[in-house]
Amino acid sequence: MQAKQIEWFHGGRSLTAINAIFRPQFTFVDLFAGIGGFRIALEELGGKCLGYSEIDRTSIQVYRDNFIRYSNLDEKELGDIQLLNKLPFDVDIIAGGVPCQPWSIAGKLRGLNDPRGQLWLDTIRVITLNQPKAFILENVRGLTEPRHKEQFDSILAALSEANYVVKWRVLNAFDFGLSQDRDRVFIVGIRRDIKGGQNFQFPEPLNRRPKLFEFVEGVSKKPVVKKKFSPPVLFGDNIPPSRGRFQKTDELNDFFLFSDVRNGQTTIHSWDLIATSDREKQICDIILKNRRKKIYGPKDGNPIPFDGLKALISDLEMAELDRLVEKRILRFIENRGYEFVNSKISSGIGGVAKIYLAHAEAIGTLTATGTKVFVATKTFDCQNPERYKIEFIEKIYRPKHYKEITARDMARLQGFPEPFILDNNPSRAKKQLGNAVPVPVVYHIARSLLVLNPFGNEVQNSF
Structure with a gap:
């Protein structure tokens, strides 16, 4: 049952995720997990989730329906990131999309002065305390714009001071096979003691121009x-x-x-x-x-x-x-x-x-x-x-x-697989998907990270 659950998630495209049940290539923690966009991509690449942090109960239910119901029953629900400190395990990657409203034109543009913006400080604290080998973080493009330069620079500096080589780039979902004009900034950090971390390069656009139909x-x-x-x-x-x-x-x-x-x-x-x-x-x-x-x-x-x-x-x-x-x-x-x-x-x-x-x-x-x-x-x-x-x-x-x-x-336009179980309330489902990360973008970023072989195994051979 476990293998079947993972297999349909990825359309049977590879056995990597199925094998990860028994022999994970790397481990990760899913912060601001939402309904699991990061997780789908990282599991496809052979990752095993050790725990997830989310506070929206309806999103947690969707997350559990898709990822916890048949497998990973002992996986830790980590709760509110504001209460997180040292994790009860070592982890290879910390991933997550920090709430974006404070930096969005659709929000109030208050940045770190907004309580949700201060969740960046919690994210930096959790990364600093737990020292994963790498992290992948996502936010709206607005975070990188001139009006937020001082705050964005302070976030990058704090992540760098936490012992990481930090790189960032704005990527568009359309460039990775989705018919959605969605710009998001992705920040990748590789711990300074990881050999080759300086060589990380963000993925280039795919040679494809999808159509909405x-x-x-x-x-x-x-x-x-x-x-x-x-x-x-x-x-x-x-x-x-x-x-x-x-x-x-x-x-x-x-x-x-x-x-x-x-x-x-x-x-x-x-x-x-x-x-x-x-x-x-x-x-x-x-x-x-x-x-x-x-x-x-x-x-x-x-x-x-x-x-x-x-x-x-x-x-x-x-x-x-x-x-x-x-x-x-x-x-x-x-x-x-x-x-x-x-x-x-x-x-x-x-x-x-x-x-x-x-x-x-x-x-x-x-x-x-x-x-x-x-x-x-x-x-x-x-x-x-x-x-x-x-x-x-x-x-x-x-x-x-x-x-x-x-x-x-919307699920397809965000790259979620067809069998993904959505919230049974369409309005809630749309809200959750609007907050989600485009899965293929995460997949290609993580793939570019893993080819550096930061975890000392043969993960790159599984692509």
């Missing part, structure tokens, strides 16, 4: 050949100086954003979906372009009073705004002014925040908080910039040829 069930798997355009054809005189990795200046986007508070090549507004006159569209566009100006308030988007709108549109009548309020495109905030009803990017419009085309190379970063993200179920191959949004609304949006990303889709 490989990971999402119930969508068209027909590839689309994208046409190239001169940037002025798509953007006119306002060619953006920089674009996201999967938004190019010479081709149409592979997604449609539903938002009244942002603009873009493939942004769909409520006035594109609701019957509105050209004049009403003009009023909405002017509000959109001016709502973030600081003269209307300190926030990143504020209601604009009638007098302010009158200064922007000299012939504006109150009745015109009343009609847009009746259509539930605008709302009036007492003593402040007019703003869009759909004023939150994460809420989208009508419960839809973004729809990706199935032939897209990558979906945006999956998060624990989540947004209403969907994938078109039908092939959409319009290559006419002037008709692109119109035909999408007619052929995909109005007939509802799209589906919400499911928890199982």
Whole structure:
């Protein structure tokens, strides 16, 4: 039963993990274990988990359902890392994804001043006390950005002072075979007495460009050949100086954003979906372009009073705004002014925040908080910039040829194996998966570490 449990976890790809039950190649501890993304990768490489630390009870249940139920019944549940000190055993690798919210744009950007950020100090303490041969840690890319430089440098310095050669790199899940644009910083440390530790190199991207339809069930798997355009054809005189990795200046986007508070090549507004006159569209566009100006308030988007709108549109009548309020495109905030009803990017419009085309190379970063993200179920191959949004609304949006990303889709996009048992509550499962580490990225990092043979065995021969 033990061997069967491990075998289906890894799709029967190798016997390494099965043999590890009897002859582990190395041992590890799983900190901030979540639902086990690190563990899947490390077990595939022949590792044996000696203990795990996690405080979320629903995640622990999923972890136990997948890893403890049939085997490792004597494995230690280590509890809260804040209470951990010297472990009751020696361990080769300490691995874990330290909670990322303090460093994330989606969080409060408080870093080490946030109690969750201070978990880095606990992580460093546990590593210092236990002196594993190596460690692999993960966090959001935001930790490496200039606003956190001092804190990030202090983390690296503390890990180095704990007797480790420390290296770090930002890696993207897409580069390791997943259709997800997910940047994460990985920090690897090798104890200074380990021969060859200085030679560690992070893995290079795989020679593969996956498509979203490989990971999402119930969508068209027909590839689309994208046409190239001169940037002025798509953007006119306002060619953006920089674009996201999967938004190019010479081709149409592979997604449609539903938002009244942002603009873009493939942004769909409520006035594109609701019957509105050209004049009403003009009023909405002017509000959109001016709502973030600081003269209307300190926030990143504020209601604009009638007098302010009158200064922007000299012939504006109150009745015109009343009609847009009746259509539930605008709302009036007492003593402040007019703003869009759909004023939150994460809420989208009508419960839809973004729809990706199935032939897209990558979906945006999956998060624990989540947004209403969907994938078109039908092939959409319009290559006419002037008709692109119109035909999408007619052929995909109005007939509802799209589906919400499911928890199982998210699991695939994070590299979890098909038989992995998810939480039976889809919302909880999505939250857990949004917090998880992309399994293939950990696998290739750990593989690069193990080829150095830091544990004095023949582990590198098992790849």
